[in-house]
Amino acid sequence: MLTAPNKTGLVFFPAFDWAISPTHPEREERLLYTQDQVLEEGLFDIDGIVEYKPDLVTAHDIQRVHFCVPDVAAVTTESHLISAGGAKTIGRAVMDRHVTRGFALVRPPGHHAMRVVHGARGFCNVNIEAVMIEYLRQTYGVRRIAIVDTDCHHGDGTQDIYWHDPDTLFISIHQDGRTLYPGSGFIQETGGPTAVGTTLNIPLPPNTCEEGFLYTIRNVVRPILDEFKPDLIINSAGQDNHYSDPITNMNFSARGYAELTALLKPDVAVLEGGYSIEGALPYVNVGIILAMAGLDYSHVMEPDYDAVKQRQDPQISAYIEQVGESVLSIWQNRAAIQAKMQNGENFYRRNRRLFYDTDNITEEQQETIRLCPACSGTWKIDTTSSLGKRILAVHIPRRACSACRRLGRDWYTEAANGYDSVLLQDRPEDRYLTNPCNES
Amino acid sequence: MIIGLDVGGTHTDAVLLDDTGPLKEIKVPTDHRDLLHTVTTGLDQVMADIDPQQVQRLVLSTTLTTNAVVQKQLAPVGMIVSSGPGIDPALFRTNAHYHVVAGSIDHRGREVQPIDGDEIHALAQALQAADIRYIGVVGKFSVRNPSHEQQIADLLNNHFEKIFMGHHLSGHLNFPRRIATTHLNAAVYPVHKKFFTAVKQSLAAKGLRIPIRVLKADGGNTRFTTSIDSPGQTVFSGPAASIIGSVGYAAPGTETVVLDIGGTTTDMAVLIDRAPLLAARGVDAGPHKTLIRALDTTSIGLGGDSAVRVVDGDFQIGPRRRGPAMAFGGPVPTPTDALLVLKKLDTGDHERAREGIGTLAGQLDQTPEEAAAGIFDCCCRLILEAIDHMVAQINSKPVYTVHELRDGHRAAPRELLVLGGPAPHFAERLEQLSDYTVRVVPKWHVANAIGAALARTTSEVTLFADTEQKTATAPEENFNKKIDGGYDRQAALTDAFDLLRDKAIRHGAQANHLEMEAVETQEFNMVRGFRTIGKNIRVKVQIKPGLMHGYAKLLES
Numbered sequence A: 001m002l003t004a005p006n007k008t009g010l011v012f013f014p015a016f017d018w019a020i021s022p023t024h025p026e027r028e029e030r031l032l033y034t035q036d037q038v039l040e041e042g043l044f045d046i047d048g049i050v051e052y053k054p055d056l057v058t059a060h061d062i063q064r065v066h067f068c069v070p071d072v073a074a075v076t077t078e079s080h081l082i083s084a085g086g087a088k089t090i091g092r093a094v095m096d097r098h099v100t101r102g103f104a105l106v107r108p109p110g111h112h113a114m115r116v117v118h119g120a121r122g123f124c125n126v127n128i129e130a131v132m133i134e135y136l137r138q139t140y141g142v143r144r145i146a147i148v149d150t151d152c153h154h155g156d157g158t159q160d161i162y163w164h165d166p167d168t169l170f171i172s173i174h175q176d177g178r179t180l181y182p183g184s185g186f187i188q189e190t191g192g193p194t195a196v197g198t199t200l201n202i203p204l205p206p207n208t209c210e211e212g213f214l215y216t217i218r219n220v221v222r223p224i225l226d227e228f229k230p231d232l233i234i235n236s237a238g239q240d241n242h243y244s245d246p247i248t249n250m251n252f253s254a255r256g257y258a259e260l261t262a263l264l265k266p267d268v269a270v271l272e273g274g275y276s277i278e279g280a281l282p283y284v285n286v287g288i289i290l291a292m293a294g295l296d297y298s299h300v301m302e303p304d305y306d307a308v309k310q311r312q313d314p315q316i317s318a319y320i321e322q323v324g325e326s327v328l329s330i331w332q333n334r335a336a337i338q339a340k341m342q343n344g345e346n347f348y349r350r351n352r353r354l355f356y357d358t359d360n361i362t363e364e365q366q367e368t369i370r371l372c373p374a375c376s377g378t379w380k381i382d383t384t385s386s387l388g389k390r391i392l393a394v395h396i397p398r399r400a401c402s403a404c405r406r407l408g409r410d411w412y413t414e415a416a417n418g419y420d421s422v423l424l425q426d427r428p429e430d431r432y433l434t435n436p437c438n439e440s
Numbered sequence B: 001m002i003i004g005l006d007v008g009g010t011h012t013d014a015v016l017l018d019d020t021g022p023l024k025e026i027k028v029p030t031d032h033r034d035l036l037h038t039v040t041t042g043l044d045q046v047m048a049d050i051d052p053q054q055v056q057r058l059v060l061s062t063t064l065t066t067n068a069v070v071q072k073q074l075a076p077v078g079m080i081v082s083s084g085p086g087i088d089p090a091l092f093r094t095n096a097h098y099h100v101v102a103g104s105i106d107h108r109g110r111e112v113q114p115i116d117g118d119e120i121h122a123l124a125q126a127l128q129a130a131d132i133r134y135i136g137v138v139g140k141f142s143v144r145n146p147s148h149e150q151q152i153a154d155l156l157n158n159h160f161e162k163i164f165m166g167h168h169l170s171g172h173l174n175f176p177r178r179i180a181t182t183h184l185n186a187a188v189y190p191v192h193k194k195f196f197t198a199v200k201q202s203l204a205a206k207g208l209r210i211p212i213r214v215l216k217a218d219g220g221n222t223r224f225t226t227s228i229d230s231p232g233q234t235v236f237s238g239p240a241a242s243i244i245g246s247v248g249y250a251a252p253g254t255e256t257v258v259l260d261i262g263g264t265t266t267d268m269a270v271l272i273d274r275a276p277l278l279a280a281r282g283v284d285a286g287p288h289k290t291l292i293r294a295l296d297t298t299s300i301g302l303g304g305d306s307a308v309r310v311v312d313g314d315f316q317i318g319p320r321r322r323g324p325a326m327a328f329g330g331p332v333p334t335p336t337d338a339l340l341v342l343k344k345l346d347t348g349d350h351e352r353a354r355e356g357i358g359t360l361a362g363q364l365d366q367t368p369e370e371a372a373a374g375i376f377d378c379c380c381r382l383i384l385e386a387i388d389h390m391v392a393q394i395n396s397k398p399v400y401t402v403h404e405l406r407d408g409h410r411a412a413p414r415e416l417l418v419l420g421g422p423a424p425h426f427a428e429r430l431e432q433l434s435d436y437t438v439r440v441v442p443k444w445h446v447a448n449a450i451g452a453a454l455a456r457t458t459s460e461v462t463l464f465a466d467t468e469q470k471t472a473t474a475p476e477e478n479f480n481k482k483i484d485g486g487y488d489r490q491a492a493l494t495d496a497f498d499l500l501r502d503k504a505i506r507h508g509a510q511a512n513h514l515e516m517e518a519v520e521t522q523e524f525n526m527v528r529g530f531r532t533i534g535k536n537i538r539v540k541v542q543i544k545p546g547l548m549h550g551y552a553k554l555l556e557s
């Protein structure tokens, strides 16, 4: 009988009765062949691999992360609560030391969901990793967390959520935004003015092979992680870098993903994208599970795997090395970049326009953050969507100083007229309020 | 008239019954060195003074194959395994002659790599040279496409006495379990065949031509003639007889826990409306993880003969047995001794029981009566905790749809049925200590033999259809048919039920009382690009374990 060196928890929730639409990549069939492969390989029989039934997350869990417009129920379905719940279940099993690490093989995905949610973006409504992370912070008091997003698409939702959080290191490795949705994730995107360097983007060129991905993990991601010293490493384990994926242009493999996982050693991995449902997912998932459990994955291989096609173009290799050097240099100079960005001001503003491709919504945001010397600073977003709703969203960070806590509560209670609703995320108090005038 | 005979660890029970109820019950000691003698002795006694012409059927539940597995008295088998990529198949080695060969099939049943005929021929010669007579052939995803297993078996044919193919033994996915299952079937085949042939011959020698049936681990019976092709189904059938024997006493429409309190262990199972739950994947006995259909039973190391000690000021009961109770000459005090001290039992040496419990009482500054009551309550609480744990396990089984997660059934039994030696005493106390309604199974001392006699013939068929590949396959039944794009879930169910009906009747079911049901029906549209290219359909149908038609009422009266 096989025994896993690392006790590994798994939530497998394929949501066989849920789809965005019948022919959408996010459809019932997506994890069917993965289930076949996982069952046929007998993975759940391995001593040390434990399957868990997912919990559901609550509206409160979601409000720690998102400002849902008009409310949580309107932008989520049961499947989102289960998918985020699957991540939460694994996070708890790891924190309670029932397992040493875990993998939430769930759908729908979440890494394109941002702080404000007017609808679905990139197949995502709620950010399942962030909902899990904030739950773990609230329940177990974990502080420093690193998220490594290895989905082929830029994890723009996770980036948005942790843009101003110096305790959360977010590193996204993805196909260059000039060639793929969502068109962001450039090297210069390095976090807000109080958290420079804890957002890092590693855009890789199309046709990056095993060599390029593993080079990046070994020479860029691992050294940064070693210096940041997170209490937990989370992997947003998208599988659409695979050579057979129908909506991307990379050249990664199942064994490559397994090796990446072995190098990264995530405490929790969460499935994100990956739409080559027959040619890639069954093998990539088996590879990731074996790697997490510390078992041999050297025999895992796609039926059409061709070692010759894995020879990476030297130009691509050279380009990837350059990208790696730029990212490392930003990481090393983050303090200087931050000082320059703050420029001695008290507040920092930015205006953004966002697009929700899945639900066809546009959103205008004006964001204001206090550049606080004592904490990461309270912020607010004034947002209007093409659905016509104008919202003021106020966030008081977990470790806010007393001045920032006061400021956040003042912004909330003294909001001018003209908003459809005013929302407060009071993280230190773990309370989430709507419309001050209706409450007293 | 029907005879049920259950060979147990210490006793062998036999009943003779007809449609008015049990007519005769006997008990003989089990001689593990000569099970044939045990069985014929039991039969002789239960059939004394009756006209053998009136016996329609003899159902045997034995520990024969279980003992062979546990005592590692298995026939040498040649295992031929084709895997393709995945976990290294060398890790699933079952025995000495275990050979990994070329050939690979994917999850949809498509050939990835053909088998190598020369390789198989060479292996056949080597296995013959090693005097191997029984063969197991197993391929990964063979339940989606059995052609490789079939080709290998065809190449080996005529050279070996019996060849088992994985896809015949179960339609479920799980390659390592398929390997273990196929190996066990081949490895117990000779002992199973030899034993039942001997029983048949011994009956024939007395001029009796009674059809023999065998009880399986899933609590159903099958004809001896069909059991020969899957003898592994009788492995670990131990708890099944008693559970089936209790089914008729469970209140209809409710959920019930059956507790069989024995000498060394207490076995538990959950009935939902008189149907025992089946193990999700198959027999799980220590290192033997298989696809053999089995009742979902839980066993705890607590029984009448469990050793009782005092550890840190508390009683520790079991999990080991060190011999019989002190009242019956054993070395250490046991729950049975406690029952004697409490005057709930009146057999055995009362003084020795009191002496044994007295030493424990001394360590706790209690009277022997106080200690005995404490031990007894401790046993009841351990059993109740184990029931809670078992029910929680059942309810925490993962599900894979939003619908099931939201509206799925949650087991919440309200009733306990108790059998085994100390059943009446436990029943009373268990009811006082819990919210369950607790009843003793009437005739609990022969419920196992009654269960064997009255078990219905169970069966299962798995069918997989892929309209893009234009095939419907039911691997266990050698069923493979060409289908067109119009084939759907309903058509798959119809085919599966037809196959199940044929199989069940072949195995001995009553043709006009087949209680068939669908356990799983899934239909997925396969979309490539933005176009639907076909349907992927999975259907599982079964006859679940329970009593033969017409006999449940008989037990009620």
Ligand SMILES: [Zn+2]
Binding pocket: A151, A152, A153, A238, A240, A272, A273, A274
């Ligand atoms: Zn993606």
Ligand SMILES: [Zn+2]
Binding pocket: A372, A373, A374, A375, A376, A377, A378, A400, A401, A402, A403, A404, A405
């Ligand atoms: Zn502050």
